[in-house]
Amino acid sequence: MPTDVNSGLATLSDQLILATVLLYVLAMIGYALDLGFGRARAAAPARELVAAGEGLPAAPEPAEDGPPPPAWAARAAMFAIVVSFLGWAANLGAIITRGVAVGRWPWGNMYEFVVAICFAAMTAFLVMQARQPVRFLGAFVSVAAALGLGFAVRYLHVQAGPVVPALNSYWIAIHVTAAIFASGLFIVAGTSGILFLARKDGPSRLPGRDDLERLAHRAIVIAFPIWTFAVIAGALWADKAWGRYWGWDPKEVWAFITWIAYAAYLHARATAGWRGRAAMIVQLVAFGCLLFNLVGVNIFMSGLHSYAEVP
């Protein structure tokens, strides 16, 4: 059991996080400039006809009228992508250095956990945007990640160090990693859900509501089984650590509620045939439950998950 902390590496990790925040903010500006001044998208109704296939938001169509975008707007997009990859690398670097510094999996407390979730959200976005034209999300995901990291640095930061015996288990690699990845994807889905509600009908620089809806749906379809797995892995771990696999601990209750809410979203779409606003609201309620489980339960409720070490 490693007890000593490599403080040089730990400091490096803290500095890398600050760099990450900076880079994400820069990326956000780049994406926002691209969104605001780049090639505008045509009005939603016109796009419905050209959308090819399912699941894919179609390539943005140049607006029929209006002046051509300034040349620097294209450069802003390029800049944003490069900078967000740099930020992503710094984020990854911060996680790795922290892990090496303490000689364990680097998500044993709430600070480390939030840092990892921001990383997962950014990863989900970058992977998606490499395969589909979803660059418009960049501004919003990077601002969410920057805010998350800022919150973690300001309110959650604890010195790098060893974890309590309960967390000293390989289960942390399974259970928490799954929770992190699912949360990252849910953040992408939640972001497009908010955009969906914010977007007015008619022409807009944002993509059509259909595209936003499809994007959210796809992220949730991937995230939901991962979340299910995370909860089951949690139960397996609880069976080893706490003497029961399910005991209605607050975190368990809210993991369950979150699970049901996302299940309800999938059902509402698949069976009840809900589309649009109604389904999106269910999705955002589920997202709210996820966030409450992360922030509210750790801070306001005492339970077995309380070693989350909120300072």
Add this chain to the structure above:
Amino acid sequence: MTSTEEVRADPVRPTGFGPLGWLRWAWRLLTSMRTALILLFLFAVASVPGSIYPQRSISPERVAQYFKDTPGLAGWLDRLWLFDVYTSPWFAATYLLLFISLAGCVVPRAAAHLREMRRKPPAAPRNLSRLPHHASFQAPGATVETLAAALRKKRFRTVTGPGWVAAEKGYLRETGNLLFHFALLALLVAVGAGGLYGYRGNVLLVEGNGFANTVAAYDRYIPGQKVSPESLEPFSFTLEDFQATYVATGERRGQPLDFSARLKVTDRPGARERPYDLRVNEPLDVGGTQTYLIGHGYAPTFTVLDGKGQVAFEGPVPCLAADQMTYTSECVVKVPDAEPEQLGFLVRFLPTTVPAQDGSYVSVFPGAANPTAQVFAFSGDLGLKSGQPQSVYQLDTKSLKPLVMGADAKPLSVGATLPLPGGAGSIRLTGVREWISLQIAYDPGRVPALLAAGLAVLGLVLSLTVRRRRLWVRVAQEGDAVEVGGLTRTEGGPAFTDEFSQIVTALRGPEAGESASRQGVKDAH
């Protein structure tokens, strides 16, 4: 609850039906998709209060505190079972209704799916170009048989007719869906059965002492309704030694790093003893009964001589930690056998004692580096005969005469004796042992529950990723013109467009030229 195309219509309220009609209506209502969804939501909402109010099954002491702080409100909350949410009638009602609704929904679906699986894909519609996915091309020499074979190679199920092939694939979606829902039912059953046929209990064990798994040996024992006391796995063990390791320096000084309890375990009477190193995350498993290490503390050992010079008490006294970071602990020594008067002691145990600035003594580290005990002595009637149950951790000093007070007095170190004034006797700290608290649990439902959960995930992944696809191919009677139409009925998963064009390529065969091909895709969205 299902997730396929056919939405069950809301049951129509019967008019002029007899009781049977109403019953049928109620059943249809209960098992409708929408009701299942509402019940699912209710189930989630019903579990919220359990995370807000303290629960008896989890932290009885916090419930007691609630009663103390707000007796009026607590009484009302209690009447609504808000301190026992997960065993309350209304919670049970929610999940029983959900259970019935789920079963009523899934069983008929399974039957329908079985029939569906045996049914042939439907014949080709007249106009294939109306379908969302459509292509036509020239394929010299293509026949219904070669085309059907090509589709079967892609794992389609096919039916042929004069000049057409109908193909379908993706039945696994509904299979997965049903698997998921049946697995949820199985999970509910496993959890319920585990509660009925399992038991749970707690014990506190001091180093050197033993435990045998019988009802009498538990400090707290919570059996399921169907557990008989004789059915307990007959194992036993003794606690040889407990070790806790802490961070010694730095900001996290005092944080625990590792706990380990060395046990000597006898699996059943007469079996050979075996050593077992019990740790957090590594429970002891004897025939499915698990023993968990859930807490620890100090048990200083005392020898008390009474006013007549006789040994009135000798042994370890478990103390409860009042502060986790320093393990400053508190305990009570009751000596009912002391003569002429009974003696009682309040003890503050300091594992690593240092003098503080103000002349008092404090502990600065949870490990026992310099253990001492501060003793407050009382004499008088301890009230043990009154018949009222007393906590071993509390001493009611109201009616007792204080003998030794003074928090600043130098605490006893190991081997030191404190004489009591007035010839009332003496107390001697003879050593320091540690205790562990254990949870012992038997839950026959845990492995079935895990299997059910695993199947649920499998079913979930299938039903979310597989899509149902139908294809029709028509070959013109005399020429080589081939027409293909495709339809997918559910969304999600990767786009069908790519797959459709791959299938078309496969159907055209390797030698097919680019020549007279026309391929169009329309989207139904």
